[in-house]
Amino acid sequence: MTLTAPPGYAALITAAGRGSRAGGGQPKQWRDLGGQPILDRTLAAFAGFDRVVLVVHPDDMAQAMARYAGPVTLVTGGATRAASVRAGLAALHGQASHVLIHDGARPLVPDAVIQGVIDALQSGAAAAAPALPVSDALWRGAGGIVSGTAPRDGLYRAQTPQGFILAQISMAHDLHPNDAADDVELARLAGIEVAITPGSEDNLKITFPADFARAERMLDRPMDIRLGHGYDVHAFTAGDHVTLCGVQVPHDAGLLGHSDADVGMHALTDAIYGALAQGDIGRHFPPSDPQWKGADSAIFLAHAASLARDKGFRIGNADVTLICEMPKIGPHALDMAHRLSEIMGLEASRISVKATTSERLGFTGRGEGIAAIATATLIKE
Secondary structure (H helix, E strand, O other), rough: OOOOOOEEEEEEEEEOOOHHHOOOOOOOOHHHHEEEEEHHHHHHHOOOOOOEEEEEHHHEEEEEEEHEOOEEEEOOOOOHHHHHHHHHHHHHOOOOOOEEEOOOOOOOOOOOHHHHHHHHHOOOOOOEEEEEEEOOOEEEEEEOOOEEEOOOOOOEEEEEEEEEEEHHHHHHHHHHOOOOOHHHHHHHHHHOOOEEEOOOOOOOOOHHHHHHHHHHHHHHOOEEEEEEEEEEEEEOOOOOEEEEEEEEEEEEEOOOOOOOHHHHHHHHHHHHHHHHHOHHHHHHHHOOHHHHHOOOOOOHHHHHHHHEEEEEEEEEEEEEEOOOOOOOHHHHHHHHHHHHHHOOOOOOHHHEEEEEEOOOHHHHHHOOOOEEEEEEEEEEE
């Protein structure tokens, strides 16, 4: 699922450098990585932003126009990184409230890193940037000899994207026009407090020839794909509606259960738990606990989806089949898929809800209850 930025948030990608330390005979951002130019991968990470500005070297503008003109605003960079960023910020004037500034040579930035910066800004931070705590010992050296050590407490390895209120980072660049290591340095010089958000080892900045090999290995990592199945049954009881996949469907009976007896949502929840090898609903929400009496099954499904995300998985798709003679499911199937998508945070196009009968055979055929089977695919890349 593509990360979607809030309205008013723009991305500024810096790619005007020459990258000579990476070798290869051409600027690193244009070199191939796993069958695609590095810049293709970097821009794809920010495809969910309404406004994307790409700053390129004058010599690369024709190539950039041919490849990216249209969805991306192209800007000519300056002699320094700071000058290039200023040019990009100028192009965004009046077009955005916030900006995330990212190195074009970080093509494997995870969605979670970008989202972490957005969340910090949404929570009221004036600026935010991802980083990783330094874990290695630090030495000073001279002439190839260790000349001393340095404490690593409180030290971080800075990453991008670095997010800011657009007006404030523009002001910081105007106040300090000289070059800087990154935009956080300029923000701090302007008195802007910068929140630290979680970085990632995957957010590699390609700088040296060996970095290409490392990035290729990261791309070749096998995906962890999990398939889970769920099955549930609830008997009919007195009532005037049934709740199926989060939608109330009028019927001359209700469904009997400790919670709201949403047989479709229970099957799907168990499918996700199963894919995670985390048991079933009963393990997480015991029916012996009175607090779950009559509970909305959305609570269970939301917990299963959140648990999958916490363990590093995304839900690839979900498929629910309701088995009953009555009520008719077809008129409500799309509403059910949309309700499940809201609960799981998944596009409705990745969710299928359908129904079948048992040809008047068995308990469902006799109209004694409803059964449901569900499948969920989880993917960790």
